[in-house]
Amino acid sequence: MRAPRSVLKQQFLKKWMMGLQVFGSAKQSMSILERKKAIKLSADIALASTRAGRTCWSRAIIADASKDDDGKVLVQHLLSPESERLKKASTGLAMENKRVRCKKILKRSCCIKRVRKGASKVVLAKSISKRIVKRRTQVLKSLVPGGEFMDDISLIEETLDYMVSLRAQVDVMRRSLAKATEVVNGK
Amino acid sequence: MDGSGDNNGDLGYQNRAESVMNCPSSGMNTNPFYASAWDPVVSLSRPGNFVGSSTGSQSEFSNSPFPIVMENPGISNTCHLVRYPSDSGFIELVPKFPGFGSGNFSEMVGSLGLTDCSQIVNAGCPPNYKEANNESTSHGAQRQEDHQLSEETTIGALPNGKRRRRVAESNSPFDPNKNAEGEFQKYPSGESSDSAKELDEKKQKIEQNRGANSCGKQVVKQTKDNPQSREAPKENYIHVRARRGQATNSHSLAERVRREKISERMRMLQELVPGCNKITGKAVMLDEIINYVQSLQQQVEFLSMKLATVNPELYNDVERIQSKDILHSRGGNEAIRGLSPGTNSHPVFTWDFSTWHTSHSKSQSTFFSSTSCYIR
Numbered sequence: 001m002r003a004p005r006s007v008l009k010q011q012f013l014k015k016w017m018m019g020l021q022v023f024g025s026a027k028q029s030m031s032i033l034e035r036k037k038a039i040k041l042s043a044d045i046a047l048a049s050t051r052a053g054r055t056c057w058s059r060a061i062i063a064d065a066s067k068d069d070d071g072k073v074l075v076q077h078l079l080s081p082e083s084e085r086l087k088k089a090s091t092g093l094a095m096e097n098k099r100v101r102c103k104k105i106l107k108r109s110c111c112i113k114r115v116r117k118g119a120s121k122v123v124l125a126k127s128i129s130k131r132i133v134k135r136r137t138q139v140l141k142s143l144v145p146g147g148e149f150m151d152d153i154s155l156i157e158e159t160l161d162y163m164v165s166l167r168a169q170v171d172v173m174r175r176s177l178a179k180a181t182e183v184v185n186g187k
Numbered sequence: 188m189d190g191s192g193d194n195n196g197d198l199g200y201q202n203r204a205e206s207v208m209n210c211p212s213s214g215m216n217t218n219p220f221y222a223s224a225w226d227p228v229v230s231l232s233r234p235g236n237f238v239g240s241s242t243g244s245q246s247e248f249s250n251s252p253f254p255i256v257m258e259n260p261g262i263s264n265t266c267h268l269v270r271y272p273s274d275s276g277f278i279e280l281v282p283k284f285p286g287f288g289s290g291n292f293s294e295m296v297g298s299l300g301l302t303d304c305s306q307i308v309n310a311g312c313p314p315n316y317k318e319a320n321n322e323s324t325s326h327g328a329q330r331q332e333d334h335q336l337s338e339e340t341t342i343g344a345l346p347n348g349k350r351r352r353r354v355a356e357s358n359s360p361f362d363p364n365k366n367a368e369g370e371f372q373k374y375p376s377g378e379s380s381d382s383a384k385e386l387d388e389k390k391q392k393i394e395q396n397r398g399a400n401s402c403g404k405q406v407v408k409q410t411k412d413n414p415q416s417r418e419a420p421k422e423n424y425i426h427v428r429a430r431r432g433q434a435t436n437s438h439s440l441a442e443r444v445r446r447e448k449i450s451e452r453m454r455m456l457q458e459l460v461p462g463c464n465k466i467t468g469k470a471v472m473l474d475e476i477i478n479y480v481q482s483l484q485q486q487v488e489f490l491s492m493k494l495a496t497v498n499p500e501l502y503n504d505v506e507r508i509q510s511k512d513i514l515h516s517r518g519g520n521e522a523i524r525g526l527s528p529g530t531n532s533h534p535v536f537t538w539d540f541s542t543w544h545t546s547h548s549k550s551q552s553t554f555f556s557s558t559s560c561y562i563r
Contacts, residue, residue, distance in 0.1 A: 032496060
């Protein structure tokens with residue numbers, strides 16, 4: 001398991017550096033906040049590109065990023081060979097998500113569950129726990145990019161993949177920060 | 188080649204059997220599942236044969252040059268579907284045989300096509316947490332069992348905690364009815380939920396059939412953990428038998444399958460999230476997952492902020508050095524960590540926390556100490 005993870009990290013690092021170079025000389029003129037946004041954006045897009053197109057969250061990130069100019073440039077730069085296909089996939093995703101959302105709204109408005117009064121304790125506990133689980137899945141859906149449009153099973157799979165990639169991202173960023181501060185302190 | 192135009196939708200099995208024997212190769216791809224599809228037609232007494240595997244039949248027919256040559260446009264289309272499997276390919280296979288008499292037969296053929304497709308489809312599955320090999324070894328395993336008419340259902344083959352449910356039937360006498368059931372086997376699963384859903388609907392229909400044909404409650408279900416089962420292909424189409432004393436309603440069966448899928452995946456998540464080994468139950472597990480993902484995202488924000496404060500003049504040099512160093516040192520660091528994936532994150536955090544604490548101010552270290560408390 002170690003090998004695929006370091007491969008992932010290397011891929012991520014490479015793409016991240018590529019994305020940062022896009023900003024290039026403009027870096028010096030940007031404020032700290034802008035720089036931070038640029039760094040984070042390129043990191044996110046690089047992360048998504050390592051899973052290019054295969055997972056839902058990566059497509060969602062790319063779709064969101066392509067909405068504004070900076071993101072578009074980055075996306076094109078980082079994903080140049082596959083950008084066409086991915087853009088189509090992302091736009092298709094947006095349409096499908098709208099459809100899914102409308103269906104869900106319809107469904108929710110139609111069926112309202114009522115708990116019987118005087119139901120046994122077990123049933124009550126079950127319904128409570130179901131509600132808790134539902135609420136927490138909602139939260140999870142809001143956390144994972146593109147998660148609102150997935151069903152439970154694929155949500156968990158996406159979370160898995162997303163967690164692995166996030167961990168790799170954090171790892172790489174932390175190490176590069178350590179190296180950077182070393183260099184700075186050394187100089 | 189016989190006039191194949193009339194074969195499409197023709198129920199004359201005998202004619203086809205003859206055409207099978209007589210037709211020389213016509214340059215079409217080997218269609219092992221077609222070849223084996225005719226076995227039950229010709230000899231109804233050996234349904235297990237073609238269940239055995241497409242690979243088995245492949246080896247069988249590889250010697251003879253294209254024994255089965257059908258130039259039906261319908262069948263040639265499905266050949267294409269086999270070779271270039273898309274998700275729709277799974278579903279289209281069955282309707283391509285409208286003319287075949289028993290629904291059983293279409294399902295049988297469909298099952299073969301699916302096993303073949305699945306091998307190719309599964310190659311595209313995300314590699315990082317799928318270690319199952321979709322090789323013909325699984326089919327080899329099946330061949331051994333086809334004599335016993337055992338059914339196997341794999342539910343979401345996973346790297347850890349893989350489970351296999353084998354429904355072992357005693358050798359029941361063959362009926363034409365039982366044939367349909369005996370021939371069902373595992374279908375490797377792609378990762379697309381779309382085809383899974385559509386196939387689930389189909390499966391429910393078949394489940395009802397089965398429920399009608401046999402008493403679902405007779406079957407004994409065994410759960411086994413086999414090293415062999417790890418190499419089993421994943422299923423897109425899971426055949427589930429109702430356990431003794433449980434409802435055979437198709438809805439509850441589907442519900443049960445869904446619940447099991449969810450719990451399998453939650454178990455995988457448990458291993459990733461640190462400190463969740465003792466937790467059972469969806470609600471608490473979800474809570475931990477949410478906290479962990481949130482903390483990871485916050486760390487990303489924080490780190491990018493920190494990186495932004497690095498002096499930009501040095502940035503280009505730093506970039507180069509970083510990429511070189513990190514790429515080179517990655518191998519060494521990974522070795523130093525020397526951890527199993529389950530316990531990975533603990534030492535990662537603590538190790539880095541020490542560097543943080545030495546080189547940074549208190550405000551920053553408090554952030555990480557709080558996360559370290561969470562991480563335990």
